[in-house]
Amino acid sequence: MRSIIDILKKNDIAPSMQRIKILEYLKNYKTHPTADMIYHALADEMPTLSKTTVYNTLKTFTEKGVLMALSIFGNEVRYEYNTNPHIHFKCIKCNKIYDLDKTYFRYDDELIDGHKILEQHINLKGICKECLKGEK
Amino acid sequence: MRSIIDILKKNDIAPSMQRIKILEYLKNYKTHPTADMIYHALADEMPTLSKTTVYNTLKTFTEKGVLMALSIFGNEVRYEYNTNPHIHFKCIKCNKIYDLDKTYFRYDDELIDGHKILEQHINLKGICKECLKGEK
DNA sequence: ATCATTGCAAACACTTTGCATACGC
DNA sequence: GCGTATGCAAAGTGTTTGCAATGAT
Numbered sequence: 436m437r438s439i440i441d442i443l444k445k446n447d448i449a450p451s452m453q454r455i456k457i458l459e460y461l462k463n464y465k466t467h468p469t470a471d472m473i474y475h476a477l478a479d480e481m482p483t484l485s486k487t488t489v490y491n492t493l494k495t496f497t498e499k500g501v502l503m504a505l506s507i508f509g510n511e512v513r514y515e516y517n518t519n520p521h522i523h524f525k526c527i528k529c530n531k532i533y534d535l536d537k538t539y540f541r542y543d544d545e546l547i548d549g550h551k552i553l554e555q556h557i558n559l560k561g562i563c564k565e566c567l568k569g570e571k
Numbered sequence: 572m573r574s575i576i577d578i579l580k581k582n583d584i585a586p587s588m589q590r591i592k593i594l595e596y597l598k599n600y601k602t603h604p605t606a607d608m609i610y611h612a613l614a615d616e617m618p619t620l621s622k623t624t625v626y627n628t629l630k631t632f633t634e635k636g637v638l639m640a641l642s643i644f645g646n647e648v649r650y651e652y653n654t655n656p657h658i659h660f661k662c663i664k665c666n667k668i669y670d671l672d673k674t675y676f677r678y679d680d681e682l683i684d685g686h687k688i689l690e691q692h693i694n695l696k697g698i699c700k701e702c703l704k705g706e707k
Numbered sequence: 708a709t710c711a712t713t714g715c716a717a718a719c720a721c722t723t724t725g726c727a728t729a730c731g732c
Numbered sequence: 733g734c735g736t737a738t739g740c741a742a743a744g745t746g747t748t749t750g751c752a753a754t755g756a757t
Contacts, residue, residue, distance in 0.1 A: 626721095
């Protein structure tokens with residue numbers, strides 16, 4: 436818990452109950468949740484929590500660089516706590532999102548065709564290991 | 572125009588005025604438009620066109636594989652006429668989306684960590700050539 | 708006491724659904 | 733004439749905004 440507060444302070448975000456819980460959730464459950472999923476996961480233990488606060492908080496966190504907002508597929512925005520750069524793989528059968536090692540793709544130059552690259556988002560889609568098993 | 576009809580027929584889609592115009596638009600203007608952009612672009616010459624039809628048509632086209640639906644950044648869905656695989660680069664200054672050659676990134680295996688890869692979406696974000704000029 | 712955060716309600720934007728009408732073979 | 737495509741209106745999602753109440757220092 437201490438560490439969550441430290442992360443907030445380090446990023447110029449005043450700690451609050453709501454902010455701590457939301458960040459804690461994203462640090463503990465790396466399931467790339469949507470705002471709605473976070474809201475429902477926390478609503479039980481925080482009955483007065485509002486969806487607005489979840490949206491506000493996610494926006495603040497994203498602006499301050501604590502979180503990454505992902506547009507993987509469809510028009511759902513998902514959030515994840517910033518760790519090492521990696522690839523997202525979404526299974527079209529079970530909809531689970533896996534994190535894969537970035538080294539599978541190689542590209543490190545910061546200039547392509549004269550454009551300055553600041554972010555790389557690599558999203559794969561297919562059938563995951565588990566669902567493949569079931570197919571046979 | 573003939574060629575548009577051929578594409579529709581080849582993909583088991585019955586040609587209609589609306590479908591022809593929408594596909595024609597996507598073939599001619601490779602601007603990765605949203606459903607709304609397409610609707611507004613065509614509304615002038617087709618006053619009775621409905622947004623529902625645009626949505627229906629884009630859905631049909633995507634299902635039949637004529638178009639690709641892109642979730643590049645944010646929760647906007649954009650469409651493009653299927654051509655060769657390529658990378659999307661979005662400029663954070665002017666919001667323009669550029670198509671880049673896929674060969675910049677190399678990854679051709681269809682299995683990663685046991686997961687079967689069916690689609691690859693590589694989305695880059697940064698400052699484009701033109702906007703870089705203006706910065707100096 | 709002051710300033711920021713929270714949270715309700717309403718607004719908004721985008722997309723889908725239900726259904727009656729119109730079109731094309 | 734029959735089956736499909738179209739398009740209006742309404743409903744459904746996901747997200748943002750306005751603003752009053754609350755909380756922290």
